[in-house]
Amino acid sequence: MKAARGFDEERGVRFSTYAVPVILGEIKRLFRDGGSVRVSRSLRELSIKINRYRDEFAAAHGRDPSVEDISRHFGEPPETVTEALCAAQPPVSLTVTTEDGTDEADVPVPSSEQHILDLMSLRTALSSLDKKDRLLIFLRYFRDRTQSETAAALGMTQVQVSRREKKLLAAMREIIC
Numbered sequence: 578m579k580a581a582r583g584f585d586e587e588r589g590v591r592f593s594t595y596a597v598p599v600i601l602g603e604i605k606r607l608f609r610d611g612g613s614v615r616v617s618r619s620l621r622e623l624s625i626k627i628n629r630y631r632d633e634f635a636a637a638h639g640r641d642p643s644v645e646d647i648s649r650h651f652g653e654p655p656e657t658v659t660e661a662l663c664a665a666q667p668p669v670s671l672t673v674t675t676e677d678g679t680d681e682a683d684v685p686v687p688s689s690e691q692h693i694l695d696l697m698s699l700r701t702a703l704s705s706l707d708k709k710d711r712l713l714i715f716l717r718y719f720r721d722r723t724q725s726e727t728a729a730a731l732g733m734t735q736v737q738v739s740r741r742e743k744k745l746l747a748a749m750r751e752i753i754c
Contacts, residue, residue, distance in 0.1 A: 578656065578660055579599055579603060580592075580595060580596035580599040580600055581596075581656065582656075583595075583599065584596065588717075588718060589718070589742075589746035589749070589750075590718075594695075616664040620657075620660060620664050621664060623651070623653065623657070623658075623661040624661040624662065624665040625665075626651065627647055627651070627658065627661055627662060627665075628665060630642070630647065630650060630651075631647070634646065644658050644659055644662075647662075698752075698753045699749075699753065701752060701753075702749035702752040702753050703749070705748075705749075705752055706745060706748075706749075709731065710741070710745050712730075712731065713727060713738065713741060713742060713745065714742075714745060714749075716730060716731075717738075717742060724738045724739050724742070725738075
């Protein structure tokens with residue numbers, strides 16, 4: 578949820594590119610801070626209410642309610658409903674007991690080859706830009722500068738940076754995809 582809340586679509590990167598480091602950081606923090614997942618009382622209470630409602634809804638309609646159905650019923654945003662539904666799930670162990678003893682469960686990870694290909698595509702797209710445009714992208718995405726800061730550095734207005742950035746990202750997407 579932290580990755581979903583913090584993701585800025587206007588940055589022009591895929592959600593997965595942003596989410597993976599955020600999720601890994603949260604997992605590391607969780608292990609550093611003691612290893613147990615804590616759920617707020619309000620979320621636990623909402624989870625209990627949702628589970629009761631799901632049973633009632635299923636009995637009345639012959640199907641499970643959608644997240645939208647639950648969201649409308651409780652007046653909660655879909656994100657909160659999804660978080661409450663996940664909070665009700667039991668934790669999953671990353672170790673499994675096999676006939677031979679305890680073993681680690683397979684956790685899918687992105688291939689390093691794909692990461693390398695993505696970097697190569699990005700470099701190709703960046704190299705197709707002129708020097709000033711590359712600097713604009715560099716300041717915005719590699720130095721995390723705001724549009725106003727970038728505008729000041731490039732002698733442009735914030736609006737010009739915004740429009741130019743949008744065009745550059747579209748052009749780079751065409752090259753990459």
